Amino acid sequence: MKILVCVTSVPDTTTKIAFTDNNTKLNKAGVTFITGPYDDYALARAVELKEKTGASITVINVGEADSEPVIRKCLAIGADDAIRVNAEPTDAYFVAEQIAAIAKENSYDLILMGRESIDYNGGQVHGIVGEMLGFPSISPVMQLDIDGDTAKITREIEGGKEQLEAKLPLVLGCQEPIAEWKIPNMRGIMTARTKPLKIVEPTGTDKLTTVANYELPAPRSAVKMIKADEAETLIQLLRTEAKVI
């Protein structure tokens, strides 16, 4: 079985977002970049499937050179090789097109990625890739087991979950608790240095959307404190002042 895991390089979840260049670029100063948390789950499940079935894992990232530490970490966790498509990943259709182009060349049985990236939060790339390849797509996937050429999947739905079955090949958007998060060990870190990382130039469409500029939310006004022994006052304020109940 050949698995392609698509990963994003995103600011650490504790990052306070700020912009620079007249609000046209993320201010990367002091920001730690990590594998997208949902993508980490996808990779972790791929590594478990590799241990069980002997599958091969290729990691793909659409990103610029500064994504490479994140890609190396994925290799250290257990991916066999990696591809970086050398482009800024701001548009879902464009990113999907790059992944689909690589997938068409290599006949993967499973294409796994996070349910969404935590920067643009579109949650669309898996579905667009599925459409481009003519593969079914399912998201968000909480459990995944492979039995021969059949995938048994638990997917979260609003207020619950459903159990699904589908034949490979498939494109899946993953989330917890699909696998235990993996932390690279020293041997993994050492071998990651020698694993192949291929850099390819992007193909296909120009971006269908571009970002003109960014903005931060307006700060909230100061908190109004209510004494615990007058807690009932809160309900009156929510009704008469905030008008939300």
Add this chain to the structure above:
Amino acid sequence: MSVLIFAELDEGKIKKSSQEALFYGAKVAEQTGTSATAIIIGQADDSELASAGRFGVTKVLHASNAQLNEPNGMAYATVVAAAVQQEGSKVIVLAKSSLADAMTARLAGKLKAGLAANVVELPDLSNGFRVKSSIYTGKAFAYNDLKADIKILAIKKNTITPEETDSTASVDSFSPTLNDADFVISVKSSEKASGDVLLPEADLVVSAGRGLKGPENWGIVEDLAHALHAATACSKPVSDLDWRPHSEHVGQTGLKISPNLYIACGISGAIQHLAGVNSSKVIVVINKDSEAPFFKSADYGIVGDVFDVLPRLTKAVKAL
């Protein structure tokens, strides 16, 4: 050339978030000098379908077929793509949801559409087609220029407050050719909570964290939620500990919500939690630790023991 709005049904009724999408879509139609048409898939009474007219759409395309009674993002995308072709639509509007997300992604692939997700304002058409969207899990906004011929806007809850009229829409039956390939995923079983307010749709949310000390104490959270007719939610540690199901986890890696009121009980307010809830209109924080960072992001705060404060609030709501 009409603006096409995908309106989602829940047990035969147009979902509240889809009502917002219908009104938003009708406003975009006004902006662009076109009409607004809704596409509705699944079983519903004609009166319910026609009621989409209250929000400004003039026509409803209704696709009802036994194969479509179960929500299926891939098949729904085929139906909506056919409606886009029939209507010659250049703008498609829908409300974000689990089903809509699956459908939108396939649709964007089929139509080579420019897509903006988590849209929070009406588009600015003064120089091209620019929409504001929420990014970095609510920590920032982007102004997106949509350059593709076909544009899809997936709007965030509470983006717009629908105004209603007495108008009704005409209802046309719509029966596009379905693809066998869209039905290859088989649903074996599903579990869905019934009777409770669904969290992604909820206007009011009562949420709790580790301060509740254990799942056996959730009764006081549920009591307040029931009294307010609110949904319940939880922080990540709580779902990780299996005190509550993952579907209730709000935050950076859980659900992103934007209700009118978010009451956080015994949640300290880590930046990852805030990211999922900071689009709420009003935030109330109840925590016995006066130094809890969440107070800095709250509109109202109570420093106190949730085991004392929550029953008092429930009693006060019931007395209204």
